[in-house]
Amino acid sequence: MTLKTNKNDSKLILAFKRLLRDQCYSSQGELAQALAELGFENLSQAKISRLLAKLGAVKSRNTSDRNVYILPEELVIPRSKHAIQSVVLGVKHNNMQIILKTGIGGAPLIARMLDSMGEAAGILGTLAGDDTIFIAPTDVTKIDEIADSIRKLLDVGNN
DSSP: OOOOOSHHHHHHHHHHHHHHHTTOOOSHHHHHHHHHHTTOOSOOHHHHHHHHHHHTOEEEEOTTSOEEEEOGGGSOOOSSHHHHHHHEEEEEEOSSOEEEEESTTOHHHHHHHHHHHOGGGTEEEEEEOSSEEEEEESOGGGHHHHHHHHHHHHTOOOO
16 A cells, blocks of 8 residues: 655655654554644554655654654665774674674664675674664675674774
């Protein structure tokens, strides 16, 4: 099912994006209430859910350590090594998988970047929590080299 893009829906989508950029709504009910206060009344949970899906909104921790809906462009990967160094705390492995520790909320950003590198970089895939990333190497016999290349890329030690 797709959303109509008439003039009212366009206004709704713009208002919805503004609310998500505030990074303070953790439930669909909170979003519905905020939209009602802006004049978009009687929005069903299904409509809110479709809007979230259409915009690709995800839940992430905000600066207040609250799990809230945000837009995907808010999950921008840090552009400088200094910014990455402030997020990544360490990279280790247990001969089976590589574990990367980040500050709170940093794991999804770094995991997205690592996933984009793919198998050519020795990364089969990642699984990110809030502050920990599990990295599946393409070849466990080369795990030392893969972990070292990740450390070098992120310019971090193996703390």
